[in-house]
Amino acid sequence: MTLAHGGGGSAMRDLIEEVFTGAFEPDGMEDQARLEAGALAEPGARLAFTTDSFVVSPVEFPGGDIGTLAVNGTVNDLAVGGARPLWLSAAFIIEEGTDFALLRRIVASMKGEAERAGVRIVTGDTKVVGRGAADRVFVTTSGVGVIPPGRDIAAAHIRPGDVAIVNGVLGDHGACILAARGDLALSSDLQSDCAGLGHLMEAILAAAPNARAARDCTRGGLASALNEMAEAAGVGIEIEETALPLRAEVKGTCELLGLDPLYLANEGRLVVFVPKAEAQATLAAMRAVDTGAGATIIGRATEGPAGQVTMRTLFGGSRIVDMLVGEQLPRIC
Amino acid sequence: MTLAHGGGGSAMRDLIEEVFTGAFEPDGMEDQARLEAGALAEPGARLAFTTDSFVVSPVEFPGGDIGTLAVNGTVNDLAVGGARPLWLSAAFIIEEGTDFALLRRIVASMKGEAERAGVRIVTGDTKVVGRGAADRVFVTTSGVGVIPPGRDIAAAHIRPGDVAIVNGVLGDHGACILAARGDLALSSDLQSDCAGLGHLMEAILAAAPNARAARDCTRGGLASALNEMAEAAGVGIEIEETALPLRAEVKGTCELLGLDPLYLANEGRLVVFVPKAEAQATLAAMRAVDTGAGATIIGRATEGPAGQVTMRTLFGGSRIVDMLVGEQLPRIC
Numbered sequence: 074m075t076l077a078h079g080g081g082g083s084a085m086r087d088l089i090e091e092v093f094t095g096a097f098e099p100d101g102m103e104d105q106a107r108l109e110a111g112a113l114a115e116p117g118a119r120l121a122f123t124t125d126s127f128v129v130s131p132v133e134f135p136g137g138d139i140g141t142l143a144v145n146g147t148v149n150d151l152a153v154g155g156a157r158p159l160w161l162s163a164a165f166i167i168e169e170g171t172d173f174a175l176l177r178r179i180v181a182s183m184k185g186e187a188e189r190a191g192v193r194i195v196t197g198d199t200k201v202v203g204r205g206a207a208d209r210v211f212v213t214t215s216g217v218g219v220i221p222p223g224r225d226i227a228a229a230h231i232r233p234g235d236v237a238i239v240n241g242v243l244g245d246h247g248a249c250i251l252a253a254r255g256d257l258a259l260s261s262d263l264q265s266d267c268a269g270l271g272h273l274m275e276a277i278l279a280a281a282p283n284a285r286a287a288r289d290c291t292r293g294g295l296a297s298a299l300n301e302m303a304e305a306a307g308v309g310i311e312i313e314e315t316a317l318p319l320r321a322e323v324k325g326t327c328e329l330l331g332l333d334p335l336y337l338a339n340e341g342r343l344v345v346f347v348p349k350a351e352a353q354a355t356l357a358a359m360r361a362v363d364t365g366a367g368a369t370i371i372g373r374a375t376e377g378p379a380g381q382v383t384m385r386t387l388f389g390g391s392r393i394v395d396m397l398v399g400e401q402l403p404r405i406c
Numbered sequence: 407m408t409l410a411h412g413g414g415g416s417a418m419r420d421l422i423e424e425v426f427t428g429a430f431e432p433d434g435m436e437d438q439a440r441l442e443a444g445a446l447a448e449p450g451a452r453l454a455f456t457t458d459s460f461v462v463s464p465v466e467f468p469g470g471d472i473g474t475l476a477v478n479g480t481v482n483d484l485a486v487g488g489a490r491p492l493w494l495s496a497a498f499i500i501e502e503g504t505d506f507a508l509l510r511r512i513v514a515s516m517k518g519e520a521e522r523a524g525v526r527i528v529t530g531d532t533k534v535v536g537r538g539a540a541d542r543v544f545v546t547t548s549g550v551g552v553i554p555p556g557r558d559i560a561a562a563h564i565r566p567g568d569v570a571i572v573n574g575v576l577g578d579h580g581a582c583i584l585a586a587r588g589d590l591a592l593s594s595d596l597q598s599d600c601a602g603l604g605h606l607m608e609a610i611l612a613a614a615p616n617a618r619a620a621r622d623c624t625r626g627g628l629a630s631a632l633n634e635m636a637e638a639a640g641v642g643i644e645i646e647e648t649a650l651p652l653r654a655e656v657k658g659t660c661e662l663l664g665l666d667p668l669y670l671a672n673e674g675r676l677v678v679f680v681p682k683a684e685a686q687a688t689l690a691a692m693r694a695v696d697t698g699a700g701a702t703i704i705g706r707a708t709e710g711p712a713g714q715v716t717m718r719t720l721f722g723g724s725r726i727v728d729m730l731v732g733e734q735l736p737r738i739c
Contacts, residue, residue, distance in 0.1 A: 082626050082669075082730025105487040107553060110453040113443040120443040124495035124548055125531045128539075154438040162457035164546045166499070198458045198546075202737060206461075208539040213497045213531075215457055215548035220440060293415050336415075397415025404535060 079201030117222030412534030450555030
């Protein structure tokens with residue numbers, strides 16, 4: 074990759090035609106995508122709009138790469154808010170000297186994940202910067218989706234007594250990236266949990282008509298998601314240490330390094346709050362979807378103290394689970 | 407700025423609340439913006455969606471900064487396609503150690519430009535990477551707009567005889583960035599032409615109901631925009647060297663450095679093709695808008711050769727104006 078590939082001229086056009094056009098939309102990625110807005114025309118439908126930059130290091134890791142993350146991260150931001158993901162944009166900042174082959178693998182990942190999620194990547198951009206001005210490839214995706222009429226899930230709706238459910242084991246992505254960096258001499262078979270959660274959210278919302286709110290547990294992990302939800306709802310949240318689904322390998326990594334798995338990043342895990350009466354139906358519906366096979370109840374909302382997350386420990390005690398203060402692991406996504 | 411500011415925990419929340427929330431939406435930048443889609447509900451309306459990453463160096467320059475570019479670049483991508491810009495997302499990749507004050511200035515620029523353009527910045531993201539893994543700040547904006555029913559402007563609609571109009575002097579942005587880098591020991595009073603062109607495009611479309619197509623002349627300059635348009639329409643395009651609006655200072659810079667002003671980047675300039683019968687009305691309408699004060703006819707579409715752009719020179723000759731092949735100036739936007 075040379076600076077000319079970002080120059081706006083024919084080298085850039087060749088790059089776009091060779092690497093991007095075939096993989097994404099048949100007509101290439103124009104400056105502007107023009108989309109039939111039929112799904113948005115329904116009275117009461119709302120448009121959902123979200124964006125994330127991805128700077129993960131290493132760019133490729135067991136279970137995925139920066140492209141997998143970029144598509145699923147944005148799909149999931151839409152889905153956990155109750156939106157049906159429709160269209161994605163993809164903007165690449167590429168360091169001069171980056172392998173074309175790497176870029177092709179990333180784009181192929183994006184194409185595959187978009188197909189799985191049922192979204193279209195409809196517009197894009199590429200910039201190339203000199204050596205040392207970026208670290209290989211950064212990808213920024215934005216997503217547009219539609220929130221069907223009458224659907225309104227939000228953290229503020231959580232009520233005391235509601236049940237908290239996660240869709241599978243926690244911390245795999247964080248522990249996998251840690252191992253993949255190599256500087257800790259950890260060897261592991263861990264794979265990132267990176268996955269799109271759109272189909273799972275639709276299954277949840279079909280099974281639990283009164284589902285309150287969901288969050289994906291990315292940067293800052295389950296602990297940060299729960300703290301944000303407790304604060305927005307003005308409730309307490311209590312989780313059970315014995316109920317947390319954790320692989321022995323992730324537990325071991327955390328013990329070795331003094332990390333708390335509650336703060337480890339996930340890229341295919343969400344926590345959803347539903348009324349107690351809908352909890353069993355939600356669990357069954359989640360377990361019928363591949364990304365929800367490991368669904369399990371981890372706790373509940375309580376009267377308070379408002380905004381506080383507590384964990385009942387293995388030994389019967391209770392400890393406060395705070396927001397993450399510093400940085401557990403940079404460039405996790 | 408420290409890595410903790412990108413960690414997903416409380417330091418990041420403080421950063422978002424302190425720097426972004428006040429400047430952008432009153433409710434802060436949530437993971438997902440939820441927007442009333444009334445403008446899109448009109449039968450026949452289409453949604454326009456676009457994205458661009460900005461990596462300009464230096465980050466601040468006479469007439470603007472990376473924030474000015476990020477808002478106007480995306481607004482203009484929407485506007486030149488006939489869309490009314492509505493909502494923007496903003497994703498920041500920030501190098502560790504970057505000044506908070508710089509970030510605040512960039513965000514203030516974005517707020518001001520968004521207000522001028524009549525768009526709302528409704529969602530965002532921040533990532534922090536280590537020293538040397540990025541060059542201060544990169545900003546990626548995406549934009550959503552609505553194309554009113556029946557409006558359809560596209561390069562493919564250009565017909566022989568159509569008139570090409572630009573909205574002002576060319577190359578100021580490119581020449582200004584060149585001078586601002588300092589390594590050429592150029593001193594100049596040039597300012598970037600960076601500006602939002604949404605209001606200008608609405609004036610053009612009101613005056614020229616049969617306007618064919620418009621492009622903003624960013625990376626690759628006027629020459630690249632015209633080449634793309636000639637190719638898409640299967641027409642020739644002929645421009646007049648004597649008609650090109652260029653400041654003496656920009657001409658001088660180009661002569662000194664062996665650059666061609668046709669390839670210099672602009673960030674507030676567009677070229678629009680209208681039927682000859684609508685050209686005078688278009689000119690008058692453009693000149694009534696501040697960003698169109700310098701509107702002037704520069705050429706016309708011809709029977710061909712298809713896809714070829716030619717320039718009638720000062721001396722009565724004719725030369726082919728090709729796509730830019732290499733890179734005239736990296737990190738111009």
